[in-house]
Amino acid sequence: MERRALLSGIGTTAVAALAGCASNANPGDGGTPTDTPTDTPDPEPRMTDSTFTVTDVSSGTQRDEASVAFDGDTVTVEGTIWGANGCKTGELLSADYDAEAGELTVVVGTKDREDAGGGCTQAIVEVRYRATATFEGGLPDAVVVTHDHGDGGKEVTTVTQ
Template sequence: MRRRAFISAAAATTTTAVAGCLGDGSDGEPTQTDEPDGTETPVPTSEETRLEDSSFEVENVECGDEYGGHDVTVENGEVTVEGVLDGSNSCYTAELVRGEYDGDADTLYVEVEAVEREDAEACTQCVVEIEYVATFTFENGKPGTVSVEQCGSATGSASSSVSESESGSGEATETATPQSTGY
């Protein structure tokens, strides 16, 4: 109990002693000047946008020829990339190679690529469509730009896009598939 009383008394004494040091030494009359003194308080900025969570899921792998495109949707602090890659056969799947946010560039970089599954044993011999969804959740805002690159394996199909985030628009950006020039 004596410690509490001692600490309270010490705090009160320190506050009283310091109070006299806080004055500017003038006669108490305020002075005004039109020139800045260089001690302006910086305007507080909001917290920086940051990537909080991400997920990647392959939704479907089947024979087909509708591949190479992707859509980007930005809504409520969440960026969703839905795309379709091609694979050489049914032993292929998609993999998120890169999913990172660069705060200096205010850009989310997404790279998806078709890869052969390690556990594959018997594979259907057809070009497959690999459908995937990548989701990125942000805190304190959303990225100003989303850059998506994806690369298939069978036909060399690829798509790439950069989309600017619109405030709350939720609009999707679709990128056409470049056509293969030969096989």
């Protein structure tokens, strides 16, 4: 008879012990289900700032060129656009980032210098410039640089990283 009482006690203890193993609870946390970590997608690049500086204006030829550098959180465009006469200088017409395409488009144009006055040389000038765009969350996949002399613009370079 003692054997039956012993086997009956072991069976009840085993069932009680196994009941805790069947739950999806974390021990010691009040019985809440285990959370599965989820992958967080990489943040999308976002342009936060842009700058433009004319670094030199001198007589020259009708040069349109640009180079692009990716460094840290900044894209730098250095280039040369030409102006029709000595009264011209450069200006940033736009710096737009298309997140869906992953593409930064930089459009540089020419304008009359504010301090030009009335006596301008009739020679073509080369306007050297530096444009920067600062990003958070990564850099664009591609940069397109366009120069606009008042004729709608012409693509000068496209660089992908």
